[in-house]
Amino acid sequence: MNAPTDHATRTAVSVTGLRKAYGEKVVLDDVDLTIREGEVLALLGPNGAGKTTIVRILSTLIQADAGTATVMGHDLRSEAGVVRGVIGVTGQFSAVDNLLTGEENLLLMGRLLHLPATERRARASQLLERFDLVEAARQTPATYSGGMTRRLDIAMTLMGRPRLIFLDEPTTGLDPRSRQIMWQLVRDLVTEGVTILLTTQYLEEADQLADRIAMLDRGRIVAEGTPEELKRRIPGAHIRLRFADVGSLDKAALELPEGARDDEDLVLRIPKEGGIRSLRSVIARLGDDVAVEDLSIHTPDLDDVFFAVTGSQAKEKTL
Amino acid sequence: MSALTNAAQDSATMLGREIKHSMRLLRLLIVSAILVPVVMLLLFDYILGGTIGQGLGNAARGAPYIDYLVAGILVMTVAGGCGPTAINVTMDMTGGFVDRIRTMAVTRGALLAGHVGVSVLRMLVATAAVTGVALLLGFRPKASVVDWFAVIGIVAAFSFALAWLSAAIGLVTKSVAGANGLTLPLSFLLPFLSSTFVPAESMPAGVRWFAANQPFTAVVDSLRALLTGAPVGNSASLALAWCAAIALVGYLWSQAAFRRGTR
Numbered sequence: 001m002n003a004p005t006d007h008a009t010r011t012a013v014s015v016t017g018l019r020k021a022y023g024e025k026v027v028l029d030d031v032d033l034t035i036r037e038g039e040v041l042a043l044l045g046p047n048g049a050g051k052t053t054i055v056r057i058l059s060t061l062i063q064a065d066a067g068t069a070t071v072m073g074h075d076l077r078s079e080a081g082v083v084r085g086v087i088g089v090t091g092q093f094s095a096v097d098n099l100l101t102g103e104e105n106l107l108l109m110g111r112l113l114h115l116p117a118t119e120r121r122a123r124a125s126q127l128l129e130r131f132d133l134v135e136a137a138r139q140t141p142a143t144y145s146g147g148m149t150r151r152l153d154i155a156m157t158l159m160g161r162p163r164l165i166f167l168d169e170p171t172t173g174l175d176p177r178s179r180q181i182m183w184q185l186v187r188d189l190v191t192e193g194v195t196i197l198l199t200t201q202y203l204e205e206a207d208q209l210a211d212r213i214a215m216l217d218r219g220r221i222v223a224e225g226t227p228e229e230l231k232r233r234i235p236g237a238h239i240r241l242r243f244a245d246v247g248s249l250d251k252a253a254l255e256l257p258e259g260a261r262d263d264e265d266l267v268l269r270i271p272k273e274g275g276i277r278s279l280r281s282v283i284a285r286l287g288d289d290v291a292v293e294d295l296s297i298h299t300p301d302l303d304d305v306f307f308a309v310t311g312s313q314a315k316e317k318t319l
Numbered sequence: 320m321s322a323l324t325n326a327a328q329d330s331a332t333m334l335g336r337e338i339k340h341s342m343r344l345l346r347l348l349i350v351s352a353i354l355v356p357v358v359m360l361l362l363f364d365y366i367l368g369g370t371i372g373q374g375l376g377n378a379a380r381g382a383p384y385i386d387y388l389v390a391g392i393l394v395m396t397v398a399g400g401c402g403p404t405a406i407n408v409t410m411d412m413t414g415g416f417v418d419r420i421r422t423m424a425v426t427r428g429a430l431l432a433g434h435v436g437v438s439v440l441r442m443l444v445a446t447a448a449v450t451g452v453a454l455l456l457g458f459r460p461k462a463s464v465v466d467w468f469a470v471i472g473i474v475a476a477f478s479f480a481l482a483w484l485s486a487a488i489g490l491v492t493k494s495v496a497g498a499n500g501l502t503l504p505l506s507f508l509l510p511f512l513s514s515t516f517v518p519a520e521s522m523p524a525g526v527r528w529f530a531a532n533q534p535f536t537a538v539v540d541s542l543r544a545l546l547t548g549a550p551v552g553n554s555a556s557l558a559l560a561w562c563a564a565i566a567l568v569g570y571l572w573s574q575a576a577f578r579r580g581t582r
Binding site: 081095113 | 325328332335336343344414415416418419421422423425
């Protein structure tokens with residue numbers, strides 16, 4: 001399920017030819033990326049793919065070795081100060097002040113953003129309410145659960161009403177309930193018109209939240225598109241039939257010559273074209289005398305896409 | 320708003336944050352910043368003072384050992400504040416907090432300014448408290464009002480210098496243990512290798528030259544002269560020159576380390 005987008009034409013982030021290396025180790029290798037205003041772009045990739053490095057460069061924490069990037073129309077190198085004024089960043093590691101209470105943390109952000117005192121207080125109590133932290137407001141984060149700390153972290157990011165938010169692995173290490181809360185939060189932000197760059201190593205998360213996904217592997221974007229576009233790239237929808245014995249498999253393979261048989265598992269995979277009709281025709285052609293132990297339909301998910309794309313990359317490298 | 324008012328406001332915000340931190344850790348700070356120097360004072364005055372005092376000869380100017388000792392203990396009190404400052408800076412750097420600040424339109428130097436400012440405040444409060452205890456234990460200073468202002472000025476300058484140095488140490492170490500370890504020479508070794516407890520001239524030849532010419536000795540000597548009513552000579556200006564040099568090194572070092580930043 002994706003949040004509705006108005007396909008805004010304005011560009012929030014534009015990156016071309018981004019490179020970053022630490023000594024011999026190339027972390028980012030010629031990355032191009034565009035995020036449109038109002039959309040959620042998920043950077044998807046395993047640990048060490050370079051997701052965090054992209055976030056750190058775009059949030060002005062480190063400089064790229066090469067390439068250009070604009071954020072909300074401002075050049076990252078020459079106008080870093082302006083960029084800092086329009087972005088909000090929630091990093092992978094909690095960035096809350098552990099000696100201050102939740103409320104004091106928010107008020108501290110308000111001071112650093114130079115908000116007037118009344119607005120500061122109003123905004124802080126509003127965010128405490130929204131993030132279900134009212135009861136914990138006067139306690140220090142030492143007493144918080146992981147999910148609460150993450151919520152406070154994001155609330156601090158929102159004190160300044162940023163128009164573009166970077167969320168670096170916002171649900172890593174959270175329990176399923178906290179993850180759901182975080183997902184809802186991202187969806188709410190999108191309806192408010194906030195642009196979000198999200199990094200994740202969970203395919204499901206990207207599928208759930210992102211308008212567009214950029215798959216990152218070893219510092220390169222290996223695939224990019226909407227979740228549906230990416231899934232369509234993998235021709236993999238098939239009906240999987242499992243049989244009790246080789247005899248049944250033989251009979252079925254005779255009836256369904258387009259299927260690929262797997263004698264070891266006693267399985268026949270028939271490419272599935274179209275909807276329910278193809279399923280009905282497969283069953284009809286099988287007839288009544290073939291004993292089917294199990295029938296399942298396999299549709300490609302982002303896992304397939306990811307492994308297909310990174311698998312081919314791996315092959316390229318070894319060649 | 321101009322950059323300057325922003326800088327002042329951000330530094331004040333960070334100072335306020337650090338004051339809050341200090342208040343939250345008050346008991347810990349009282350132990351490390353006040354109790355430790357008081358214990359040193361008691362140990363050296365009551366337990367070792369009899370023998371040391373007799374051995375001092377002319378250096379004590381006929382006064383009890385405590386009058387000689389207090390200047391050194393005050394310098395140790397200031398130096399004792401180095402560890403907590405370095406640790407606070409390290410904790411900010413290794414947690415995500417400094418990265419958050421870096422991604423915001425916050426004046427660059429504000430975070431360190433807050434740390435250094437509160438560090439100086441803590442050192443001054445601790446020295447005042449230790450001075451009070453010393454008076455209760457029989458310390459009888461012969462300083463005039465002007466001398467006292469000079470004492471406060473030198474203590475403040477020394478605090479400022481060591482605070483910047485500690486901030487730099489906190490920036491370059493990667494762990495709390497590292498920050499603590501690297502400040503130990505400042506808070507423990509250098510005071511012993513100076514005129515804190517005994518005159519440098521009484522030390523073995525190998526360390527004598529070092530002890531006589533290192534900054535802690537300059538600061539201790541100037542404070543001791545002011546407090547005991549001895550001729551100050553050029554010791555005060557030497558002490559202030561050392562403070563300025565240390566502050567400058569500490570400042571430049573921490574600016575470079577902060578810019579290098581991400582680890």
